[in-house]
Amino acid sequence: MSTTIIGALTGAILAVVALVxxxxxxxxxxxxxxxxxxxxxxxxxxxxVRAVTDAFTGRRTS
Known part of the structure; x- marks a missing residue:
């Protein structure tokens, strides 16, 4: 599946959930x-995960 189709499906799911x-x-x-x-x-x-935690703690920049 392409990212466009995945994005459209995600938007459709969120729209239905918002309506319901x-x-x-x-x-x-x-x-x-x-x-x-x-x-x-x-x-x-x-x-x-280690790189993300290091970026949040200020040890490394992203």
Whole structure:
């Protein structure tokens, strides 16, 4: 799947959730989608957690 299709599906899911569950349901769904994306990036090895923590603590710049 291309990134355009994934982005369109994500937008469609968030739109349906916003219509069905309202604003707070939308925010909760968006938060869980973001957490899932980060976990997926870590599991696939595309995100180095140590580099991210070093950047947040000021040890290294990004």
């Amino acid at each position: 569950f309202g604003f707070w349901g939308f925010l909760l769904t968006a938060l869980f989608m973001a957490i899932g994306a980060v976990i997926g990036r870590i599991a696939s090895g595309k995100l180095d």
